[in-house]
Amino acid sequence: MGRVVTALRFENLTLGYDRHPAIHHLTTRVEEGAMTAIVGPNGAGKSTLLKGIVGELRPITGRIEGVAERIAYLPQISEIDRSFPVDVESVVAMGLWREVGAFGRIGAAARARVADAIAAVGLEGLERRPIGALSGGQMQRVLFCRLMLQNAPLILLDEPFAAVDRRTMDDLLALLAQWNREGRTILAVLHSFDEVRRHFPTTMLIARELIAHGDTASVLSTENLSRARAIGEAFDEAAPVCRRAA
Secondary structure, eight states, X not given: OXXXXXXXXXXXXXXXXXXXXXEEEEEEEEETTOEEEXXXXXXXXXXXXXXXXXXXXXXXEEEEEOOOSOEEEEOOGGGSOTTSOOBXXXXXXXXXXXXXXXXOOOOHHHHHHHHHHHHHTTOTTOTTSBGGGSOHHHHHHHHHHHHHHHOOSEEEXXXXXXXXXXXXXXXXXXXXXXXXXXXXXXXXXXXXXXXXXXXXXXXEEESSSEEEEEEHHHHTOHHHHHHHHHHHHHOOTTOOXXXXXX
């Protein structure tokens, strides 16, 4: 799986755009092997936090420590350009790029791994189908295939169950549980508190700042959710840039 994550640590972390914080002064840690949901109101900074972990955003203040050398990242499906003329097999094979290089040859053994991953998510027979012809649920299965082949110790998912049917959600949740049993650390941005309570032992609740992080039942208390909602509703889009020192 590559270098193991000992713990993912956020120290006084502020992330944002043009120095306007989307999430500010976050201090907490995610233990190795955690299965953690990230929840909060719209605009709470959930997606921004994942982008900071993968290095798409540099901290305004603070730092992130303990990030694995290999990260499997699933962005929101709306960020995927499905008009690009590429088929299912080719997208799944992208999960092997770290091993073979962007222009490396996919040999027989690698093709067998791609085929096994496609079978594992129930997409046999669709290998040559263009991704633009897939349903939302089928596309998410393809993206999970790609994650599978990346074989990373840290998996980040941004709204992985958006626009998918119940059966697809259950199948993908089963995959996440399997990966977690293998020792992988999983952080997923989610909206359904029911799914969070059923499948994620720990939860991080944020609303531009950390509200609570820990045992899911304790984090998703009425008091914490009310506080997160109030902060989200009161947020001022014209707030000044963050000038507080790290």
